Amino acid sequence: MIEYLPRSKHHAELHLTQFGREDCTPGHYFGPAVRNHYLLHYILGGEGIFEVGGKRYRLGKGQGFLIIPDVVTHYQADAVNPWSYCWFGFNGTLAEFLLKQAGLTMASPILHYDRDDMIDQYLQLMIESREFPKSRETRLTGLLYLMLSSLAESGPLTLPNPQESQAEIYAEKVKDFIELNYAQKITVEDIAQYIGLNRSYLCSLFKQRTKTSIQHYLIQYRIRKACEMMENAELSIGDISRSVGYNDPLLFSKVFKKVKGVSPKRYRTEGKITSHSTS
The missing domain is CATH 1.10.10.60 (Homeodomain-like)
Known part of the structure; x- marks a missing residue:
């Protein structure tokens, strides 16, 4: 399933553009291509590869990958044990900063999160947000913040800039x-x-x-x-x-x-x- 969301007029700092979940067929792929927003995939099961910047990563359950706007990427499900994943597309002036807090950058695009099933739960809550049409946009933005905060909390320790005393x-x-x-x-x-x-x-x-x-x-x-x-x-x-x-x-x-x-x-x-x- 996939749900596309309208452009946010009220949450310029951070807003969802789409989210979804898919059980991929063997060898299913996308790209090489670019996106115009951030796209975070989280693997629920199975395996596949992700390629960006001349590097190839083989990934499985509890891992994920970040696609950065205007950067060429390619990803493909395994031919024998294809992955299932959920994804979250988003944008905003705070997106890059919040992703950096979670240790996700162009140089480090791979996510590691196997402490619980919270990411899958956030997806479910986003789906259920349809029950709140008047406040849905704000609810979705709040869930995205909560998800990114969970990733930041479990991510690598952010060290101070060595140039700062x-x-x-x-x-x-x-x-x-x-x-x-x-x-x-x-x-x-x-x-x-x-x-x-x-x-x-x-x-x-x-x-x-x-x-x-x-x-x-x-x-x-x-x-x-x-x-x-x-x-x-x-x-x-x-x-x-x-x-x-x-x-x-x-x-x-x-x-x-x-x-x-x-x-x-x-x-x-x-x-x-x-x-x-x-x-």
């Missing part, structure tokens, strides 16, 4: 945490616990990479967001204060003036005064 990796994690949680009453200790490093060691790595302290970066980020919020006339200074992690408006005004050189009220009324920034 440990200081750079942890510094980015600190920045990400602050950008997501600056509105909360977070501390440097909270950040260290989240990342899983000793507070002093993390502070040292961050300063090595950014030439500033975590606390200073947090304050600067909060004040920068506060300045952006000043554009919204419906927000009071108190609203802005609480929105950037300061429940005490007086403390917020003190910190703001230290960073910008003027009070929040004056900054707003006099229109983005160019002011000094303290370290």
